[in-house]
Amino acid sequence: MDGRVVIIGAGQAAVSCIAALRSADATRPIVLVGDEEHLPYRRPPLSKSCLAEEISIENLLIRPASWYDGVDLRLGAGVEEISRREGRLVLRNGEQLAYDQLVLCLGSRARPLGREAGGDLAGVHTLRSLTDAARLQAEFRPGRRLLVVGGGYLGLEVAAAARSRGLSVLLLEAGARILGRVASATTAEHFRTMHAARGVEIREATGLDALSGAERVQRAILSDGSEHEVDLVVIGIGGLANAELAAHASLETANGIVVDAGCRTADPNILAAGDCASFPLGGRTVRLESVQNASDQGEIAASNLSGGQRAYAPVPWFWSDQYDTKLQIVGIGHDHDSIVVRPGQRGDAKSIWYFRGEELLAVDAINDPSSYMIGRRLLAAGVSPARRDVANADLPLSAMLPPRG
Amino acid sequence: MPQITWLSADGTETSADVATGTNLMEAAVAAGVRGIHGDCGGALACATCHVATDLAWAERLGSPGIMEDEMLDMIDGERTPTSRLSCQILARAELDGLVLDVPGPA
Numbered sequence: 001m002d003g004r005v006v007i008i009g010a011g012q013a014a015v016s017c018i019a020a021l022r023s024a025d026a027t028r029p030i031v032l033v034g035d036e037e038h039l040p041y042r043r044p045p046l047s048k049s050c051l052a053e054e055i056s057i058e059n060l061l062i063r064p065a066s067w068y069d070g071v072d073l074r075l076g077a078g079v080e081e082i083s084r085r086e087g088r089l090v091l092r093n094g095e096q097l098a099y100d101q102l103v104l105c106l107g108s109r110a111r112p113l114g115r116e117a118g119g120d121l122a123g124v125h126t127l128r129s130l131t132d133a134a135r136l137q138a139e140f141r142p143g144r145r146l147l148v149v150g151g152g153y154l155g156l157e158v159a160a161a162a163r164s165r166g167l168s169v170l171l172l173e174a175g176a177r178i179l180g181r182v183a184s185a186t187t188a189e190h191f192r193t194m195h196a197a198r199g200v201e202i203r204e205a206t207g208l209d210a211l212s213g214a215e216r217v218q219r220a221i222l223s224d225g226s227e228h229e230v231d232l233v234v235i236g237i238g239g240l241a242n243a244e245l246a247a248h249a250s251l252e253t254a255n256g257i258v259v260d261a262g263c264r265t266a267d268p269n270i271l272a273a274g275d276c277a278s279f280p281l282g283g284r285t286v287r288l289e290s291v292q293n294a295s296d297q298g299e300i301a302a303s304n305l306s307g308g309q310r311a312y313a314p315v316p317w318f319w320s321d322q323y324d325t326k327l328q329i330v331g332i333g334h335d336h337d338s339i340v341v342r343p344g345q346r347g348d349a350k351s352i353w354y355f356r357g358e359e360l361l362a363v364d365a366i367n368d369p370s371s372y373m374i375g376r377r378l379l380a381a382g383v384s385p386a387r388r389d390v391a392n393a394d395l396p397l398s399a400m401l402p403p404r405g
Numbered sequence: 406m407p408q409i410t411w412l413s414a415d416g417t418e419t420s421a422d423v424a425t426g427t428n429l430m431e432a433a434v435a436a437g438v439r440g441i442h443g444d445c446g447g448a449l450a451c452a453t454c455h456v457a458t459d460l461a462w463a464e465r466l467g468s469p470g471i472m473e474d475e476m477l478d479m480i481d482g483e484r485t486p487t488s489r490l491s492c493q494i495l496a497r498a499e500l501d502g503l504v505l506d507v508p509g510p511a
Contacts, residue, residue, distance in 0.1 A: 058435070061434075063434065064434070064435045067437050291445065292451075317451075319448055321448055328450055345475075346471070368475075369449065369473075370479060373476060373480070374479055377479065
């Protein structure tokens with residue numbers, strides 16, 4: 001099966017899929033359909049450096065325009081419908097596009113604040129696209145009062161960028177603590193302290209009841225009954241998979257487009273990769289929103305389109321930049337039952353090691369790339385170091401690595 | 406603008422004039438250099454922009470920073486005495502003519 005491949009969604013997964021398809025067969029017809037006008041660009045900087053500095057699309061492009069030579073680019077063209085029986089797509093402009101095989105790289109979108117809570121007031125932002133970031137950056141003026149709703153990585157990164165631009169920041173987390181779903185209490189404590197020292201006011205176990213204002217947001221009412229004057233709001237309460245197109249085509253969806261370890265849906269001609277895909281990992285079904293996941297799944301999908309049998313068994317990795325602090329995460333620590341905190345080689349460095357029983361699950365490294373890289377190699381090799389060895393700062397981590405080869 | 410040349414492990418040679426101040430990972434991605442991915446966008450998080458030079462150039466480039474050095478220590482491929490992460494090198498006039506080796510995958 002070497003026909004025309006249509007990729008829907010122009011992001012990180014699509015780029016890696018195209019790269020792998022072309023290295024397998026340089027002549028295979030590839031169509032890339034994206035709903036934004038832009039060539040695929042990097043999203044992680046949008047909540048980090050881009051809010052603090054000038055945004056330049058050229059610096060964000062994953063590959064330059066010339067790299068797409070030979071790819072039939074359909075940018076600014078959303079897909080209305082997939083007709084599986086006829087093997088074609090209907091674009092929003094009415095055009096029809098035939099495919100032999102289809103890769104869904106549809107990504108995810110920000111979970112919005114409901115209209116009833118004031119989510120449609122001017123000055124209320126979510127952050128996912130270049131357009132979102134440009135709008136938000138234009139609102140970042142010294143002295144303005146920003147409310148961030150959600151204490152996940154996105155919310156914390158926005159708070160850090162806003163402080164560096166001289167805004168005042170109040171951050172709400174409805175759960176018991178910031179980073180509740182994604183990191184240990186120890187990691188959360190580090191970031192809470194860091195943000196407090198930079199003047200961010202963090203309220204945990206406090207939700208947003210409503211935003212109000214004439215046309216533009218002016219006031220926030222919190223779940224503790226308090227009211228706050230605000231100039232702008234960023235909603236950072238998680239992402240939703242863009243799975244509707246697949247669901248309408250009667251493909252299985254459950255928190256994303258359900259695929260097997262080879263990125264395949266139940267339709268042999270349709271695969272899915274990246275933020276939109278829900279896949280088996282370690283006995284569970286997971287959906288990951290990260291560059292690593294999009295990039296690796298794009299490649300696996302391409303390989304399996306061409307008749308490959310590759311299974312995706314990743315060691316997920318992720319990072320967050322806030323102020324001068326770099327957090328690097330490898331693995332998924334959800335199910336941990338203990339952690340070990342290890343001081344790094346420098347005063348501001350440490351790593352948090354997540355274990356379930358004797359099994360190493362994940363490492364959070366704070367300004368500590370060495371521990372991150374060693375954690376990554378240990379997890380990739382499936383080797384769990386002894387907790388007491390990790391805890392012993394006099395014992396070099398490199399001694400725990402399996403021999404290379 | 407300094408001219409930079411990349412020699413990829415597969416034998417491909419790529420040259421580009423790079424605006425002063427641009428980091429060399431971004432310049433490589435823009436020029437389509439094979440073997441430079443820059444997955445993390447220059448955040449010192451992925452080590453997919455590893456390059457090496459000859460000793461004379463290495464002296465002019467200077468030493469890696471502390472965090473960069475730690476990443477290089479544990480890189481998937483082989484670290485050489487002149488290894489750098491190219492996202493940490495900014496183009497400047499005295500780098501005109503710089504030749505960077507792009508090591509192959511491990």
